[in-house]
Amino acid sequence: MRLNDAIFGVVLLLFAAAMMAYTQTFPAMPGQSYGPALFPLLIGTGLTVCGAALIVRGVRLRQDAALIAFGDWMGSTRHRVNFALIPAALLFYILAADFLGFIPCAVTILAVLCVRLGSGWLASAVTAVLATLVIHGFFSKFLLVPLPWGLLQPVAW
């Protein structure tokens, strides 16, 4: 999805304004004219200048290109769902990992995505279970990363 430069310009201007307003809450350094607010203010100024330039350029280009140009995939439901599934999978993991545990979460995410991307049920199930066990074994046993066990805590190995 390509957006007109002007849209980015407006977003950047708003962001810079909010950021610079927020720096007013930062404390000043006693006896010095430069404090924690200096760099954010400089960055905010830079973003404001760039945002304004993007708006100018976007408006100039408006005759030639649409404000929002959708990519090929935005027209296809299959691809829209695919796209949404990735952040959804991450969100699912963030919310459910502590309760369900790593293994159930990973198997679910893998199985759903593999099937969704066009693999057969059996291949997806085998991949989901095998990949989860290998990754879990490697990280939790070899690198000692405390991946959450969740529901499987009673049978943790």
Add this chain to the structure above:
Amino acid sequence: MDTLVQAFVLVFDPTVLTVILLSAVFGLFVGAIPGLTATMATALLVPLTFFMDPVPAIAAIATTVAMAIFAGDIPGALLRIPGTPASAAYADEAYAMTRAGQAEKALGTGLICAALGGLFGTTVLAGAAPALAEFALNFSSFEYFWLACLGLTCAVFISTDQPLKGAVSLLIGLFVATVGIDITAGHPRFTFGSIELMGGVSFIPAMIGMFAISEILRYVTATSRPPKVPQQAIGNVFRGLGAVLRRYKANLLRGSVIGTAIGILPGAGADIAAWVAYAVSKKFSATPERYGKGHVEGLVDCGAANNAGLSGAWVPAIVFGIPGDSITAIVIGVLYMKGMNPGPTVFLDQPELIYAVFICFFIANLALVPLGFGAIRLARQLLRVPRRLLMPVILIFCIVGAFAINNTVFGVTVMAVMGLLAYVMEENGFPIAPAILGMVLGTLLEDSFMTSMIKADGNLLGFFERPIAAGLGVVTCALWLLPLVLGWRRRRAAATDYTKGHG
């Protein structure tokens, strides 16, 4: 001499050698599969290197990327789909050779030139870095401030043809770097009460998001059908190679020099090195009309240039802590986390470590020849790996990697946010490299500025009082003014044309 012996002992250790071999296999695999890039390979590797000692960690990254950049040639030549962006410049050329029945020649040239270019870049690295480091020992916060500015400026201008978008990307990166406890007053900035953000946006999860999650998003929304795997067997890739190399030895040297130089410039890496080398090769060729129709000459330049660029990028990274490309930016992030701050003092305190790194680079580029040969033989099998199963597995790997750094789910959140941000940015022509450099160099920039201001008692002219600082400062300011001057001249030229036309 003692240091060199110590360095060899560090490298010729069974663990390090095993790490090198496994990384080589990993790099070849990732490079040969379209949609998985060398930078992504580094980002995926980082959670593992996090648990290693410095030498195997750096060896792993150096080997992986050297292998991946060559392996990107394989699908480029056989399918016309570059395996990594660094092969994009000459994928058409190599594919045209394959269609003319010269797949072996294209791949063999790519392989040998990659190894030779990599060795050239490494030699420059091993020769230049210690000398530069000695020079850099005299640098104070003033010089570091200007160096960081210069590096970031380069990144904005080189990484894209639209400096405006490069600048936006850089500012976003610098903003991300300001999140967390500030270094001068100890005040938490932009943390909004979150304890997790006090230490700043966690670098590794951010990298995994920007390089791996964004790539997964691109894969699941790709509308083109998966390419057909070629059926023909690949014969002896070394046949007739001697003649090619003898004939184009000047190209080999030129490609290596261009690659190393572009690698050293911050913000530009192997992909840009290959594009420039191809353009230069065509411009100075005796037969430019044959380019794009399956002519091997350009392949010599580019094959050497992209691998030379990889090593070149380490020069500023090791000596000044200023990354030459996205890959070394990730490396610097890793080194900081290990408490081993890159910079000239490393050459004094732990010279054996630096020499061990150089030795690893030589080994990686030498091992490229036999292992790359094996990868070419297995090319058809490699290209048949079902990506629809691979991509979900990579997603899980990303989740674990982002989690493993601080053992909190917050890392996964950072990864998701940065991944979406990088995807939107790249879709709209905002380059990612400046943002990465901004994130890595933001702290150095602010730190050196604040220290310098205290030293100079708030007098901005203090930044120009030391000779080297003044020189760097003038160059940086000149670069900043360059687009304005060029724009003004263009407008004046247009105005003159206009008055001429109407006068």
